[in-house]
Each structure stands twice: as structure tokens, then as C-alpha cells.
Amino acid sequence: MKPFTYERATSVADAAKASADPSVRLLAGGTNLLDLMKLQIETPARIVDIGRLPLKDITETPDGGLRIGALATSTAIASDPVVRARYPLIARALLSGASVQLRNKATAAGNLMQRTRCAYFYDTTKPCNRRIPGSGCSAIGGHSRADGILGTSAACIAVHPSDLAVALTALDAHVETTNGQGTVRTLPVADLHRLPGASPHLETDLAPGQIITAITVPPAPPGEQIFRKVRDRASFAFALISVAASGPRYALGGVAMKPWRASASEAVLAAGGDVDEAVAAELSQARGHGHGEYKIPLAKRLLGAVIRQSRGDAA
Numbered sequence: 001m002k003p004f005t006y007e008r009a010t011s012v013a014d015a016a017k018a019s020a021d022p023s024v025r026l027l028a029g030g031t032n033l034l035d036l037m038k039l040q041i042e043t044p045a046r047i048v049d050i051g052r053l054p055l056k057d058i059t060e061t062p063d064g065g066l067r068i069g070a071l072a073t074s075t076a077i078a079s080d081p082v083v084r085a086r087y088p089l090i091a092r093a094l095l096s097g098a099s100v101q102l103r104n105k106a107t108a109a110g111n112l113m114q115r116t117r118c119a120y121f122y123d124t125t126k127p128c129n130r131r132i133p134g135s136g137c138s139a140i141g142g143h144s145r146a147d148g149i150l151g152t153s154a155a156c157i158a159v160h161p162s163d164l165a166v167a168l169t170a171l172d173a174h175v176e177t178t179n180g181q182g183t184v185r186t187l188p189v190a191d192l193h194r195l196p197g198a199s200p201h202l203e204t205d206l207a208p209g210q211i212i213t214a215i216t217v218p219p220a221p222p223g224e225q226i227f228r229k230v231r232d233r234a235s236f237a238f239a240l241i242s243v244a245a246s247g248p249r250y251a252l253g254g255v256a257m258k259p260w261r262a263s264a265s266e267a268v269l270a271a272g273g274d275v276d277e278a279v280a281a282e283l284s285q286a287r288g289h290g291h292g293e294y295k296i297p298l299a300k301r302l303l304g305a306v307i308r309q310s311r312g313d314a315a
């Protein structure tokens with residue numbers, strides 16, 4: 001393993017300033033970063049541990065929404081009484097992922113910032129444009145059954161693994177960030193991650209030196225909140241396809257390198273179209289990549305089932 005230095009951040013501003021250096025990695029729960037370091041995929045020269053910064057609180061906001069500190073753990077969020085009462089979608093998404101031990105360490109910001117689970121990204125003997133820009137994509141023409149069907153490119157077909165991001169996208173949540181100068185910026189969770197295009201190694205819209213301090217969730221719209229996740233095993237497995245619903249809003253996971261807001265479906269339904277039309281509108285551009293073809297009918301069925309359930313006509 002490459003040697004690195006370790007230090008504890010004593011303020012959010014100092015952590016943000018440090019993170020402007022590309023050789024620095026912020027350590028939150030460490031459940032993704034440390035795995036990547038063991039495999040030499042992440043090779044930081046300096047680790048800045050943000051785990052003791054005061055970013056763990058989960059508080060109600062004056063508008064009736066919720067502010068979740070960046071360092072709140074999955075367990076703390078999923079067991080929070082307000083989350084359970086008003087945002088069960090968030091609790092269900094978090095409880096569908098990882099294991100109890102991991103959820104006790106994993107943080108909200110770390111979850112959003114975790115890297116893809118594409119098998120070739122983790123295999124340093126194989127080309128991967130996301131790991132080494134310009135080296136090629138082993139998943140295209142290789143084993144791609146877990147890869148994406150929307151927003152992929154000739155450079156990368158991976159998906160983002162976060163279940164939390166899918167739930168937050170259906171809830172219209174925002175990410176709150178700050179930089180070393182204390183400039184606060186908020187952006188929709190739906191806009192945090194980038195589609196791969198020609199530069200899959202550029203994964204988010206966070207500028208260098210910008211760190212996540214919180215997630216803000218507006219009051220949930222009336223209507224049922226649903227999270228359904230299809231995976232290989234009943235636990236300890238990432239989504240092959242997931243769908244979140246918050247009233248009339250829908251988002252898909254396991255389809256793209258970002259949580260996929262089903263805006264086309266929502267528009268069809270708002271205009272009086274039926275569920276089949278809504279599903280077709282969202283997935284008309286879907287494209288499988290060999291082993292991943294099965295995801296297209298799977299996504300159609302799951303999205304259709306969730307829309308029907310949310311409208312009270314579930315079979």
C-alpha cells in the first residue's frame with residue numbers, strides 16, 4: 001500500500017480547504033474509501049478524517065422539511081422518528097442496503113459520494129476509463145449484467161450504487177456544500193452526479209475544495225412513499241433496478257450513473273396519460289449492453305408496478 005499521512009479535521013472550513021488538494025481524500029465512515037485504498041484504486045497521499053466534525057444532526061426545518069447532517073449514519077437516519085414518520089422512503093432505501101455493521105458506520109455524504117460497483121472498476125488488471133482515463137471500458141463487450149441502460153456512453157456504462165440518492169431524488173432533496181472560504185452552495189441531489197459522456201472520471205459537480213455539509217429535504221408531497229429494489233440476494237446486495245415514489249414523483253436506481261428522475265413518466269401522468277404510456281416514455285431511450293438487456297423489461301415492470309401502487313391501483 002502507498003504510504004499516506006492521517007490527520008483529524010478540526011473544522012469544516014479546514015477540511016474543505018484540504019480537500020482542494022487532489023492528493024487528499026476525506027474519510028467519513030471509511031466503508032468505501034478504505035476498500036478502494038486496499039485495492040490501490042484510491043491512493044491518496046493524505047487522509048483527512050472528518051468523522052468528528054459536528055455534522056451529524058438531523059433537524060426539522062422551519063418550512064416543515066428536514067436537514068440531515070452529512071455525517072449522520074445510515075442507522076441514525078433510518079431510526080430517526082421524523083424520518084420514519086414523514087420520510088419512510090428514506091428509511092426503507094437505507095435499510096435495503098449493506099448490513100447493520102456497515103450502516104452503523106456509513107454516512108449520508110459518503111453514501112452519495114461512494115464510487116461505482118462496476119466489477120472492472122475494482123479489477124486493476126483490466127482497462128477502465130473511470131479509473132484510468134483513456135484506458136478503455138472493459139464492461140462494453142464484457143460482463144455487463146449490472147451496468148446501465150440510460151445515459152451511458154461509449155466511454156462508460158456503469159451505474160451509481162446509492163439507494164439513498166434514489167430516494168432523495170424522488171423527494172426533490174438538495175445537497176448543501178461549503179468550501180474553504182465558507183461559500184455555501186446547494187444543488188439538487190438529482191444534479192450532483194454526472195453522466196459519463198467522454199469523461200467518466202469526472203463523477204460529480206462538486207468543485208475542488210467543496211464538501212457536503214448536509215442534505216435538505218423539503219416537506220414530502222401528499223401520497224404514498226414507496227421504495228422497491230430488485231437485487232440478486234434479499235440482503236447485502238446493490239440494486240439491479242430500484243424505483244422510489246414520493247406522491248406523484250418517481251426515480252429509478254440501477255439504470256444510470258446517477259439517480260434517474262422519471263420526469264418523462266411524471267409528465268405523461270400529469271397530462272392524463274396511462275401507466276403504460278408513462279413507462280414507455282421514460283424507457284424509450286433505454287439501451288442494454290449484452291448481459292444487461294434484461295434490465296429494460298425489468299425496469300419497465302418495476303416502474304409500472306410502483307406507479308400503479310402509488311396511485312392506489314396496485315395488483
Ligand SMILES: Cc1cc2nc3c(=O)[nH]c(=O)nc-3n(C[C@H](O)[C@H](O)[C@H](O)COP(=O)(O)OP(=O)(O)OC[C@H]3O[C@@H](n4cnc5c(N)ncnc54)[C@H](O)[C@@H]3O)c2cc1C
Pocket residue numbers: 025026027028029030031032033034070096097098099102105106107108109110111112113114115161162163164210211212213236237238239
Ligand atoms: C458490502 C457492502 C454493501 C453495500 N451495499 C449498499 C447498498 O445496497 N446500497 C447502498 O446505497 N450502499 C451500499 N453500500 C455502500 C455504503 O452505503 C457506502 O460504502 C457508505 O455509505 C459510504 O459512506 P462512508 O461514510 O463510509 O464513506 P467513506 O468511505 O468514508 O467515503 C466515501 C467517499 O465519499 C467522500 N466523502 C465522504 N464524506 C464527504 C463529504 N462530507 N463531502 C464530500 N465527500 C465526502 C470520501 O472522500 C470518499 O471519496 C455497501 C457497502 C458495502 C461495503
Ligand code: SF4
Pocket residue numbers: 116118119120121127128129130131136137138139140147155156157158200
Ligand atoms: S463501465 Fe465504467 S467503471 Fe466499468 S469498466 Fe467501463 S469505464 Fe470502468
